[in-house]
Amino acid sequence: MAVAINTLFAIVILSLVGKGFCQIKxxxxxxxxxxxxxxxxxxxxxxxxxxxxxxxxxxxxxxxxLTCEGFNTVEEVNPAIxxxxxxxxxxxxxxxxxxxxxxxxxxxxxxxxxxxSSYVFCSS
Numbered sequence: 644m645a646v647a648i649n650t651l652f653a654i655v656i657l658s659l660v661g662k663g664f665c666q667i668k669x670x671x672x673x674x675x676x677x678x679x680x681x682x683x684x685x686x687x688x689x690x691x692x693x694x695x696x697x698x699x700x701x702x703x704x705x706x707x708x709l710t711c712e713g714f715n716t717v718e719e720v721n722p723a724i725x726x727x728x729x730x731x732x733x734x735x736x737x738x739x740x741x742x743x744x745x746x747x748x749x750x751x752x753x754x755x756x757x758x759x760s761s762y763v764f765c766s767s
Contacts, residue, residue: 670700686749
């Protein structure tokens with residue numbers, strides 16, 4: 644009896660996988676989330692903000708670029724984390740699935756930062 648139940652269970656699981664019910668979802672730039680919060684600190688007379696970029700997908704994404712028109716800061720931002728001239732995050736290096744990266748900047752108000760582009764890589 645146990646062999647019959649195990650065999651039936653294996654057949655059901657294999658049929659689900661074969662129909663795509665257990666596949667990794669496809670990812671896109673929409674799975675990259677950008678959030679900003681005020682830290683409450685003041686740097687050189689400007690309020691400080693912390694930006695978090697998160698890959699909400701199990702797939703890797705690289706060459707992540709943000710829209711950053713008008714971005715200014717009086718606080719040094721490590722260009723290996725966020726390049727304010729090119730708007731490239733992590734020097735284009737890979738974001739693993741569900742990875743986040745943070746950076747801070749200080750200016751009169753927040754700058755609108757959204758994901759402009761990325762390269763998605765999902766291994767099967």
